[in-house]
Amino acid sequence: MAKALMVCSGGGHLKQLYTLSSRLGVDPADQVWVTFENGLSSSLLADREVHYAPFVAPRDLVNLAKLYSVARKVMKAHTYDRAFSTGSSPAVAVLPMAASSGARTYYIESAARADGPSMTGRILQQLPAVQTYTQYPAWQSKRWSYAGSIFDEFVPSAPAAVPSSRVSRAVVTVGTQEGYGFDRLFDALVPLLHDVDEVLWQVGPQDTSRWGIEGRNRVPHEELCVAMREADVVISHAGTGSALTAFEQGKCPILVPRLARYREHVDDHQVQIAREMQRRKLAFMRTPESITPRTLLNAANRAVSTVHPSPMELSA
Numbered sequence: 684m685a686k687a688l689m690v691c692s693g694g695g696h697l698k699q700l701y702t703l704s705s706r707l708g709v710d711p712a713d714q715v716w717v718t719f720e721n722g723l724s725s726s727l728l729a730d731r732e733v734h735y736a737p738f739v740a741p742r743d744l745v746n747l748a749k750l751y752s753v754a755r756k757v758m759k760a761h762t763y764d765r766a767f768s769t770g771s772s773p774a775v776a777v778l779p780m781a782a783s784s785g786a787r788t789y790y791i792e793s794a795a796r797a798d799g800p801s802m803t804g805r806i807l808q809q810l811p812a813v814q815t816y817t818q819y820p821a822w823q824s825k826r827w828s829y830a831g832s833i834f835d836e837f838v839p840s841a842p843a844a845v846p847s848s849r850v851s852r853a854v855v856t857v858g859t860q861e862g863y864g865f866d867r868l869f870d871a872l873v874p875l876l877h878d879v880d881e882v883l884w885q886v887g888p889q890d891t892s893r894w895g896i897e898g899r900n901r902v903p904h905e906e907l908c909v910a911m912r913e914a915d916v917v918i919s920h921a922g923t924g925s926a927l928t929a930f931e932q933g934k935c936p937i938l939v940p941r942l943a944r945y946r947e948h949v950d951d952h953q954v955q956i957a958r959e960m961q962r963r964k965l966a967f968m969r970t971p972e973s974i975t976p977r978t979l980l981n982a983a984n985r986a987v988s989t990v991h992p993s994p995m996e997l998s999a
Contacts, residue, residue, distance in 0.1 A: 684713070685713075685761070685762045685764035685765075686714070686715045686762065686763050686764075687715070687766070687767065688715055688717070688757070688765070688766035688767070688777065688786065689704065689709070689714050689715065689716045689717070689766075689767055689768075690716075690767070690768040690774050690777045690778060691717075691768055691769045691773060691774065692718065692719055692770065692771040692772055692773060693718060693723060694723065694859070694860070694922060694923075694924045695793065695795060695925075696718075696769045696771055696923075696924075697718055697723060697727065697924070698723070698727075698927050698928070699791075699793060699794060699833050699924075699927070700768070700769040700791075701727050702927060703767075703769070703833055703995060704767075706992065706994050706995040707767060707994075707995050709765070709767070711730065711731055714732070715731075715734070715760070715761060715763070716728055716731055716732065716733040717733075717734050717773050718733065718735065718736060718773065719736060719738060721901070722901045722902075722903055723904050723924070726904035726905060727904060734756070734757045734760075736750050736753050736773045736776075737749045737750055737753070747776075750772070750773065750776045751776050754773075754777045754780055755780070757777070758777075758781070758784060763781055763784065764785075764786055765786055765787050765788075766778055766787070766788045766789065767789050767790075768791070769790075769792070770801055770803045770804065771803050774790060774803050774807065775803055775806055778807060778813055779810060779812075779813070782810065782812035783812075787814075787999065788814065789814050789815075789816065789997050790803075790804065790807045790808075790816065791816045791818065791830075792804045792815070792816065792818060793818075793923065794818045794819075794832060794833050794923050794956065794959075795952045795953070796817075797819050797821075797955035797956070797958070797959050798819075798822065798955055799822055800815075800827070808826050808827070814828070816828050816997065817829055818834075819832070819959075830995045830996055831993065831995045834930075834960070834965065835992040835993075836930075836989055836992050837963075837965055837987050837988070837990070838965075838987070838988050838990055839963070839964040839985065839986075839987060840986045840987060840988040842984060842985065842986040847915055847983040847984055849980075850879055850916050850976075850980065850983055851879060851915060852879070852880060852881045852882075852914045852916075853879050853881070853882045853915060853916050853917070853979075854885070854907070854910050854914045854916075854917045854918070854919075855882060855885065855886075855917075855918045855919070856883075856885040856902075856907065856917070856918075856919045856925050857885065857886055857887055857919070857925075858920055858922045858924070858925060859885075859888070859900065860887060861887070863941065863946065863947050863948055864889045864946075864947065865886075865941060865947055866945075867971040867972075868918075868920070868939055869886075869891060869894050870894075870971065871971035872971070873894045873895070875976070882896075883899075883902065883907075884896050884897065884898040884899065885899055885900075885901070886898030886899065886900065887900060887901075888900055907928065908928060908932055911928060911929055911932040911934055912932040912933065912934075914934070915979075916934075916937065916982045916983045917934045917937070917982075918936065918982075919938055920938070920939055920941050920953065921939060921941070921956045921957035921960075921968070923956055926956065926960055926965075926966060930987045931989065933986050933987055933988070934982075934986070934987060935965060935966055935967070935982055935986055935987050936966050936967070936982065937966070937967045937969055937978060937982050938953075938956070938957040938960055938967065938968055938969070939969055940953035940956070940957045967981065967982055
């Protein structure tokens with residue numbers, strides 16, 4: 684029986700493709716994954732066939748060769764009739780191989796790209812056999828079709844509980860990517876959350892000892908979900924995966940975009956994510972300096988509900 688190939692990097696790319704798989708009509712038993720190995724992939728994909736790809740940095744020819752080796756082995760393992768990706772580097776290696784083997788091949792640009800395609804998208808749009816989709820109708824074109832968004836599954840709502848008058852539990856999460864700190868956020872939040880009874884700090888590899896907080900590099904996905912669900916407020920960098928996790932737990936998070944000029948990320952795509960989430964009334968977009976006690980209460984007294992959007996219909 685033919686399988687469906689699911690290809691992406693980690694973090695938000697993985698969270699999106701995993702969540703979209705049901706709308707794409709792909710049964711979990713038919714899925715074969717190529718992605719990065721981390722806490723999120725180990726948790727989400729525990730019951731599925733997974734082949735872990737090496738992370739490929741710019742000009743990293745050694746790991747690029749390893750990635751192509753993994754791709755060739757995966758292609759030999761099964762017959763595939765479909766292949767899907769939400770980016771990033773594994774897509775460039777695997778999707779062309781899938782297309783050349785006869786699989787219907789789809790690239791769905793990450794919801795992080797509200798203004799146009801990523802570098803991966805610009806590469807794959809050159810291949811006629813790869814069908815390309817945007818999650819934003821504003822930039823659909825002859826080459827880029829629109830079939831819906833990952834965020835169609837969520838709508839703003841009022842919390843079921845009595846409105847909060849005080850924030851007693853909070854979750855702060857900034858992802859796990861190496862090489863980028865987020866000093867501005869910690870500078871702002873540590874004094875602001877001083878009187879909060881319980882705060883879970885998921886800080887990635889950054890050393891936060893100078894702020895006097897016990898930060899955790901990685902929090903298992905299920906534990907993070909429980910912590911968000913039980914928290915009054917969630918404050919996060921504006922990563923797609925972190926935002927989706929908060930929405931799934933019914934939270935309207937405060938999203939703080941990382942900015943390239945402060946060396947917090949490679950570019951400013953998180954501004955696009957936060958702006959779109961605020962437009963949909965699913966989150967508050969803030970700079971670190973503009974978060975106040977009132978902001979915390981406003982977020983604590985808003986909620987997000989999950990709905991059942993239409994299937995994502997891609998061309999045959």
